[in-house]
Amino acid sequence: MHEVLRGLDFCFSYLDDVLVASSSEQEHFDHFKLIFQRFDEYGIVINLDKCCKAEVQFLGHLVNKDGIYPPPDKVTAISNYPKPTTVKEVRRFLAMINFYRRFLPNAAETQIPLLKYQKGNKRNDKTPVVWSPEAVNAFEKCKSDLVNATLLAHPMENKPICVMVDASDNAIDIVGPLPSSDGYAYLLTCIDRFTRWPEAFPLENITAEKVAEVFTRDGLHGLVSQAK
Template sequence: MNLIFHDLIGKFVQVYIDDIIVGSKQKGDHLSHLKLSFERMRRYGLKMNPLKCAFGVSAREFLGFVIHQKGIEVNRNKTKPIMETKPPSNKKELQYLLGKVNFLRRFISNLSSKTKVFSPLVRLKKEQEFRWDEEHQKTFDDIKDYLAHPPVLRVRSTVSTLAP
């Protein structure tokens, strides 16, 4: 897909494996962008599943995130299980929680340093006792607080502002 749309990627096309987003800054440009994209798909024999298509929408869920004009947002369905979970009581529950948090890592600044307090618990052997203390709870609460109002990520401009 990247080869097929290489000259359109970053302009108005985004590709992830076999999924394509055609996004336009101006409504008037959208039909011509779709037409170019459809022509490219036709030329290479690509087919679309009508059940997966949405045209002319201002926001859409994509890969578990919500993409819209302002940027990329966390889907509340992904934060809800974390927000509602109780503190883990064993290593397995902690690993499950960290997996869910890790999915949202791009929305949590410096996540690895925030979660390093959990590392000794993740490395516990079977015969060792799992002890959830105040430091673990504070970190857990901080992550939940952060996810209550996660940032909207913006697409980076391809124009360099650092060039002399």
């Protein structure tokens, strides 16, 4: 599929799924014409049952005109995940929850008690986990935060993006809300950072908030130019 759509930079394909990003309804129709021409050239047949949907699932996310959110079946599966009994199972749980990390404010801070189980252990370590009250609370909060995860709004062209950063001795959190004309702020993305290794930055009078600003430039990529 990558070869079929080569050069069409408005397409994002994975296996037989193709996501098309356009800035207007007319441009969207024009993009589809180009895609259909390519499909015709390569003899690709479209499954009509998968067309004309108000909402689509793409790479483990549901996407509609309002934004992006985790599929309910994935949320249910993770929320029903039993308490891990080994370090390996803790890693597996964290991998599942972190797939939807950008929907979860303060994820790094919340996960600290669980991450401590991984310190110094190998990836497939089957060492039994001795649960502390803090770790149990963190495990349950991870699941409840995902259940209550908000929809992430699509970026709006020519609209400013507000960036709010917070930091502690353990973690850095960045939240990118999007202001709107109705007075509400819509969540664009959540970014956080947790590392077991010390990191140094050549900044004068460095503070945790300043380090968070550095990560913002990397985490928001091209959107940072709209941020304020």
